[in-house]
Amino acid sequence: MKKLTIKVGRNDLCPCGSGEKFKKCCEGKGAPIAVDLAGLYWKKYRIRLKNQADIEGLKKAGELVVETHRRVEDIIRAGITTNDINAFVHDFTVKNGAVPAPLNYKGYPKSVCVSVNSVICHGIPGDQVLEDGDIVNVDITSILDGYYADANQTLFVGTPSDGAKKIVAVARESLVRGLEMVKPGNTIGDIGWAIQTYAEAEGCSVVKEFIGHGIGRDFHEEPQVPHFGKRGKGVPLVPGMVFTVEPMINLGGPKLYILDDQWTAVTADGSLSAQFEETIVVTEDGFESMTPLVTG
Ligand code: MF3
Ligand code: CO
Ligand code: CO
Secondary structure, X not given: OOOOOOXXXXXXXXXXXXXXXXXXXXXXXXXXXXXXXXXXXXXXHOOOOOOHHHHHHHHHHHHHHHHHHHHHHHHOOOOOEHHHHHHHHHHXXXXXXXXXXXXXXXXXXXXXEXXXXXXXXXXXXXXXXXXXXXXXXXXXXXXXXXXXXXXXXEEEOOOOOHHHHHHHHHHHHHHHHHHHXXXXXXXHHHHHHHHHHHHHHOOOEEOOOOOEEEOOOOOOEEEEEOOOOOOOOOOEXXXXXEEEEOOEEEOOOOOEEEOOOOOOXXXXXXXXXXXXXXXXXXXXXXXXXXXXXXXX
8 A cells, every 4th residue: 555645734733633733733742643534634625535334325326327327328319409318317317216416506407417519518408409410418416315426428419520529539538537646645736737738738628617526415525626737736635535527628728608597608719628527436546436437
């Protein structure tokens, strides 16, 4: 097992979890510190580390989300509407004893986000008919027994253009490159760095306004997980952290607009945008995905 080093400032809370400052507590004691990592991460970062029971609950939620995606893959085709996808995801989720997390979340009106072509994210299902050549991001979040799992992927309808193939491949690989950085000893910044370095080298751009997030018994928890950044910066990754990585990658520039519905984010230059998302837990030597749509 890799040795984990956490930098503790003299004025930081002591890693032993006493609630005292490090300089007034374990610093001078010269003995190894018994680290209450869960206590430390809560106090220092407001991150809730997950225990084994939590992880099992999250995995069950994740299995349902993956199964829902597999069924969407089967029904998606030219001629259906984005509302048809919403109806399917809603009914399948409820039938399986779960709750679609998007519905009424901060006023969001539907049970799934469906983002077509130049829509970056948070597309609201409606009367739009899918056409041959479209790329469609379907973002599904389900709550099962109180645990949230969140995953998305971008699908082709019919025959994709060269641009469509390119942006979907780069977005998918961006998620893979980001997740490759997930192991104790690395930081949140390493994830964003790997994604940004790769996507920009491919001539694409990374959306900055929307980021990955901790997840558990709430939809969006700490930490924030940007898809850009610097190596070695940000929160050190430790086992039991559960968060999403969900890079939104544009074929053109990174600028976006939000439509009048207050949700739909579109590329400012009208270029295609694609996204892939998984919910993962940091393990002793890497990560495990709750929603292995792309990995695993
Ligand atoms: N699933 C999105 C995410 O990955 C959040 C959607 S919020 C909603 O974080 F309200 F639009 F559903
Ligand atoms: Co998410
Ligand atoms: Co999502």
